[in-house]
Amino acid sequence: MPKYYEDKEEDGRACGGVREDLRQCLLESPCVLRENKSPKQCLREGHCRSLQVTFFACKRSMV
Numbered sequence: 001m002p003k004y005y006e007d008k009e010e011d012g013r014a015c016g017g018v019r020e021d022l023r024q025c026l027l028e029s030p031c032v033l034r035e036n037k038s039p040k041q042c043l044r045e046g047h048c049r050s051l052q053v054t055f056f057a058c059k060r061s062m063v
Contacts, residue, residue: 015058022051 013019023039026032031042043052 014062015055018051018055018058022048022055025051 025048026039026042029042029047031037031045031047032039037045042048
C-alpha cells in the first residue's frame with residue numbers, strides 16, 4: 001500500500017512514489033534493522049520483492 005508523506009518534497013522523477021515505498025520497505029525491514037545489512041544486500045536477498053517488481057515495471061513502462 002502506498003504511503004504518503006505530508007512534509008516530504010515531491011519526487012519529480014518517474015515512479016517516485018513507488019521508489020519511496022521501496023526505500024522505506026527496505027529501511028524498515030528486519031534485514032537492515034536487526035542484521036545490519038545494507039539495503040542493497042537485502043534487496044538481493046529478496047526482501048520487498050513485490051515493490052521491487054512494481055518499481056521495475058513502472059520504469060519499464062516509461063521506455
